[in-house]
Amino acid sequence: MPYSEVPVVSSAKPDRNRIEQAKRDGHLTVPLMISVQPGRDGEVEQALTRLGATVESRDPRIGYLRAEMPVDKVEDAYLITGVSKVDVDEPLSNRLPEP
Numbered sequence: 001m002p003y004s005e006v007p008v009v010s011s012a013k014p015d016r017n018r019i020e021q022a023k024r025d026g027h028l029t030v031p032l033m034i035s036v037q038p039g040r041d042g043e044v045e046q047a048l049t050r051l052g053a054t055v056e057s058r059d060p061r062i063g064y065l066r067a068e069m070p071v072d073k074v075e076d077a078y079l080i081t082g083v084s085k086v087d088v089d090e091p092l093s094n095r096l097p098e099p
Contacts, residue, residue: 018088022071030074031056031089034065040082041065047080 022030032053036044041060048055053067066089069077078086 015088019071019074022088027071029054029068030071032067032069032074032077033087033089034067034077034083035085036060036063036065037082037084038063044080044082047082048077051076053077 019030034044034048039060041058041063045055045058045065048065048067048069051069051073053069053073055065055067058065063084067077074086074088077083
């Protein structure tokens with residue numbers, strides 16, 4: 001079986017603490033940055049959509065998707081064949097660092 005056909009499952013699970021905090025805060029969705037194996041962005045996008053995600057942007061040149069994912073389905077995202085890594089994408093704070 002050629003390497004490109006071997007299913008690869010990510011070992012990088014989303015940060016459970018961030019996901020649990022989002023649930024406690026009442027968020028229905030969380031933004032994710034998802035690294036995708038070369039050539040698999042289309043199938044990964046379809047799989048994410050089936051899980052209820054909205055893919056907001058993608059760049060197949062560098063292999064990433066940004067998606068808004070239902071908070072209760074985040075852990076399913078890393079099980080998708082073709083996904084290398086899943087990170088909760090938190091907006092940067094506008095606060096200045098404490099001295």
